[in-house]
Every structure is written in structure tokens, then in C-alpha cells.
Amino acid sequence: MTPEFEARLQKAMDDGVLPGAVLLARDKSGRINYTSSHGHLTLDPSLGSPPPPLEINSIFTLASMTKLLTSIAILQQVELGLITLESDISSHLPELARLPILTGLDSSSTPPTPILVPRRNPILLKHLLTHSSGACYTWADPNLIPYFKAINQPAPVPLTPVGGSTVVERCAYPLSFEPGESWQYGTGLDWTGLLVERLSGLGLEDYFTQHILQPLNIPPGEITFYPGRDPQNSSRKAGMTTRPAAPPPFSEGTNGNGNGNGNGNGTNGGEKERIERVVHFPLDPPAESIAPLGGEAAHGNLSAYLSILFSILLDDSKLLTPQTSALLFEGCLDPQAKKALRKNLENPSWIVGWTPTDNRSPETKELEYDWAAGGLVTDGDSHKYRRRGFLQWGGAFNLSWFIDRTSGVCGIFGTQILQPADPLVKPLMKEFEEIIYSKL
Numbered sequence: 001m002t003p004e005f006e007a008r009l010q011k012a013m014d015d016g017v018l019p020g021a022v023l024l025a026r027d028k029s030g031r032i033n034y035t036s037s038h039g040h041l042t043l044d045p046s047l048g049s050p051p052p053p054l055e056i057n058s059i060f061t062l063a064s065m066t067k068l069l070t071s072i073a074i075l076q077q078v079e080l081g082l083i084t085l086e087s088d089i090s091s092h093l094p095e096l097a098r099l100p101i102l103t104g105l106d107s108s109s110t111p112p113t114p115i116l117v118p119r120r121n122p123i124l125l126k127h128l129l130t131h132s133s134g135a136c137y138t139w140a141d142p143n144l145i146p147y148f149k150a151i152n153q154p155a156p157v158p159l160t161p162v163g164g165s166t167v168v169e170r171c172a173y174p175l176s177f178e179p180g181e182s183w184q185y186g187t188g189l190d191w192t193g194l195l196v197e198r199l200s201g202l203g204l205e206d207y208f209t210q211h212i213l214q215p216l217n218i219p220p221g222e223i224t225f226y227p228g229r230d231p232q233n234s235s236r237k238a239g240m241t242t243r244p245a246a247p248p249p250f251s252e253g254t255n256g257n258g259n260g261n262g263n264g265n266g267t268n269g270g271e272k273e274r275i276e277r278v279v280h281f282p283l284d285p286p287a288e289s290i291a292p293l294g295g296e297a298a299h300g301n302l303s304a305y306l307s308i309l310f311s312i313l314l315d316d317s318k319l320l321t322p323q324t325s326a327l328l329f330e331g332c333l334d335p336q337a338k339k340a341l342r343k344n345l346e347n348p349s350w351i352v353g354w355t356p357t358d359n360r361s362p363e364t365k366e367l368e369y370d371w372a373a374g375g376l377v378t379d380g381d382s383h384k385y386r387r388r389g390f391l392q393w394g395g396a397f398n399l400s401w402f403i404d405r406t407s408g409v410c411g412i413f414g415t416q417i418l419q420p421a422d423p424l425v426k427p428l429m430k431e432f433e434e435i436i437y438s439k440l
Contacts, residue, residue, distance in 0.1 A: 001034060005435055009428065013039045016274025017424045019241045020054035021415045024306045025436045028314065028408035032439055035303065042239030043276065052235075057301045059227050059236045060414055063159060063395030064352075065305065067189040069223070070294035071129055071328065071373050072308070072319055073196045073207055079324050082199045085126040085332065085373070089191075092198055095168045096191050097123060101134060102143050102174035111150050114174070121179045128188035128195075130371040132337035134175030136186035139250045141176040148173075158250050158296050159396065166291045167194040183333065183340035183371070193294020204292035215318045216307050223300030225292040236301070240397065241275040242418040249396060249420050275417060296396075302414045305401070309410040312374075313403050329389045329405065331370025331377050338370060345369055351376075352421050353392055353400030353413075354430040356383065374403075385437045396420040400429055411436055 001023070012018045020039020025032050040051040041058055077083050083092070090097035101119055105112035119134075127133035138144040138155040148155035156163025156170045164170040171187040193204050200207055209220045227233040290297070308319070315322050333341060348355040355369075355376070368380030375393035378386050387406035394400035398421070399414040413429045 001036065001432075001435055005431060008431070009038050012424075012428060018415050018428070019043055019239070019275050019417070021413065021428075022054060022056060022058065022060075022302045023411075023413055023432055024056075024302055025409065025411035026306065026310050026313070027410075027440060032409065032436060034411075034436070040239075041236075043241060044239055054238060055236070056303050057222075057236060058238045059233050059299050059301055060238050060399060060416060061159070061240070061395070061397055062223070062298045062300055062305070062399065063296055063397055064393065065395040065399055065401065066293070066298040067295050067393065068328075068374055068401070069208060069212055069298065069308070070189045070193045070196065070204075071375075072212060072312075073200075073204070073294075074125070074129070074192050075320055075324050075327055075373060076211060077196060077199045078327070079321060083125055083195075085124065085129070085327065087125050088122040089125055089128065089195060090123065092195055093123075093191055095172050096135065099135075099172060100174050101178065102141075102147055102176060104143055105146050105150060112146065114147050114150055116174055119175060119178065121181065123179045125192075125195075126332050126373070127179045128192045129373045130183075130333055130337070131185050131188055132181075132183050132333055132340075132371070133179045133186070133188050133191075134177045134182070134184075135171065135188050135191060136176040136184045137250070138173075140184045140186060143176070144173070161290060167191060167293060170293070180334040181336045183337040183344060185344075187295060189295035190293050193292060196294065204294055208298075212308065212319060213304070216311055218304045218307055222304040223298055225297050225299070227299040233299075237299075238416045240416050240418055243273045243422075244276055245273055246419045249418060302399075302412050306410070306412055309401060309403055309412070313405060313408065313410045315405070327372070328374030329372050329377055329391050329403075331372050331379050333371050341369060341371060349423070350421055352394040352396060352398055353402075354426055354433060355392070385434075398422050398425045402433065407437065407440060409436060409440060 018039060022037045025034040035056055037054045037056050039054050041054045042051055100116040103115045103117055105114055123133050137158060145155055154162055167190050171190050176184060196207055197204055205225050208223060213223060221230050227237060311318050312325060315325055345357050348357050368378060368382060370377050370379040374391050378388060378390035381388050387404055389406060390404045392402040398417045401412045403410040413432050
């Protein structure tokens, strides 16, 4: 990094913009091998003053960073010939296959009656991986919260036990559109995690340990759905923080961008307020009471996660063969779904991490993005330094990762702030990435 960036990070912590951060980057040539931690593990005053420092091996709530691991796991099943991206998942996930499509609510009745129609299109594996199956998060479709009110049931809330303890209990509610015909962020990777379990015969925790961690010599428990199983993790768990004026994420009032307040900035006017500690969220799964959720529920240290990114960057065949690994980077949205993704990206404020959308063709106004088995992928060459196939995503609590195979570099920026896509964190993520590219 540069002294100027390190100084800005320190000022961000002094000003209450960040509680702390772990930053990691590696490139193929060996010129870049950056590992840095800054700030505090927690702001909980009961742990003494000054608070313990954030370390490279601190345990983070990964949230949607779990999705990439589940994508790797299901592509390993593709390699074994058990399924393909074009496979209809109905026989493996009948609970998902029988769901109707919610088209709205009939307000002429009291309470309003959900309008449900049978699904026509098959649900393919690629639809689950690319958020084009119609299985949406409750905050992403404005019809879903009213739907749960109409049936007098609590709407599932990501990263909490609200809504059930298994994938089927939490995610078996109506689809929001015909598979392949639109795009909306959702529960497809949670269903995919259950699919991995049914194809492999292993629970997702054991599967990750045996088939993702062990091949890379990552010790068991360094990425886990159950951090509480290891008593030592209690002293390594990074505390969650929030801004006092900000509402909880994924709450009623979200307008589909995932920030919990409908204003697109994730902080409800509290941007300038200092972060403070939060005690009760997120909730670590108590013992065995919550099944692993492949789209959202892993915890782990970011150094271990970088080892996974670096293996994929090198294409070293430790996790996937080169032919299968390429699927992580190849956009595979159907045309209507890709159009809907572009619409969602017109205002990328809901996305954790930096997602430039100012590189549109003046003739077509099309955003140069697609969705691949691994995440959001750059689908063009007009970005300043990101190359075609640049793969990115992150986790709700302001963690982001990227892999650029053409440029030969990968990186992670991680902190723990409750409101997704905090607008004060994004400029730091952007600068971090730009500095990495300047060192190549």
C-alpha cells in the first residue's frame, strides 16, 4: 500500500468511519503479497481499554461471501458428472420445484389475497447460481413482505433465525418471476447448498471442510457455519458495529436495493455518525439448531478466504479443473435476465463493494456486466483497468472480494458494519483496489 492510504485508513478509524479492517491482496507474479490489519477487534467496553486489536486471523461474519464457496462446491458436483448447469433441479429439490409464482396481491379482499400462478419454465442449476430463478430475498421483491403479512407469517430475515432453521423452512415461499426471465438477488445459493448436500451425502459444514479447506491445507474451523464450536473463536470474533441513526438491514421499507431503508445509502441519514458497538446482531447459530445456509451463513478468517481466491486465480486444479473453474467467470444469464440485471445496476448503491457503472456505451446505454457461476462479472473491456472476466462480490457487513485472472490479481477488503453497502466504506474499497492495480 501507500503511506497516504494507510493514513486515510487510520483517519477513518479515528473519525468513526471504520471500527477496523483487514486488507489482503496477492498476484500471480509474487510482486504483491499484501496482508494488513487495522483497528479494533471489537468496540465492546467490557473487554477493556484499549480494545484488543483486529488481527489477520480474526473471525468475520462472511454473509454473502459464503456464496462463492457454495458455487465451488456445486461445480465440484458438475465435475463428478452428477449435474450440469443446464440441469432441471426439480428431482433434487422438489420443495423448490413445487412453488408457484407470486404476481401480486388482490387488494379487493381484506386482508389482501396473494395472486399465485403455476410456474411454466424449468428451474435450471444456472438459474440458482445467477439469481435468475425467481427465488428472491424477502427484501428484494416489494410483494413478498405483504405476502407474508397476508398469510400471517413472519418473513424470513437473512442472517437471523427469523423464518426457520432449515433451507426449506426459510426459503420455500413463492417465486417472484419465471425462471430465466428476470433477475433479482435472492436465495438461489441457499437452495444450491442444500443441493450439494443431497448430491454429496455430506452436510455443508463437513463438505466445505473436506473438499474446500483440506485441499488448500486450511485448518478445520477457519471457515465454518458454527464458530461457537471452537471456544478459542470467542476471542477471535470481530464485533459488529453500526451507526446510531441507521435502521437494521433487511427491514420493512426496503425498496429492493437491500439497504433496509429505501434511500439507497444504507444509513438513513446517519452517514456522518460514528460507529458504535452492537451486541445482539448477527446471531451466531446456536449449536446445531440452524442448518448451514450456503448463501449467507459462514464465518471465517479472511486470510483463509484469500487462499481460496488465490487458488482460483492460479487455476491450480486444487479445487476445480481449469475447464470447470472457467465457469466461475463466464456470464450465463439469459437475455431477459441480463437486461434485468442491468436495470438493477443503474443504481449500484445496494451492492457491497465498488461497482463502477459509468462505462456505458453511449449508443446502447448497456452496462457491461453479467452474472457467472461465481458472482458479478465484468462483461467488456472499457473499464479503466478491470479486464473482461473480472469477478467480484462480497458480504452484507461491508466485506468485498475480487479476482482478475487476466491481470493476475485478487484481493479482499473486510470490515464489520451492520448496514450493507455503507457509503463511507465504498471509497476506501475503491482506493484499495486502484492502488493494487497500480502496483502490478
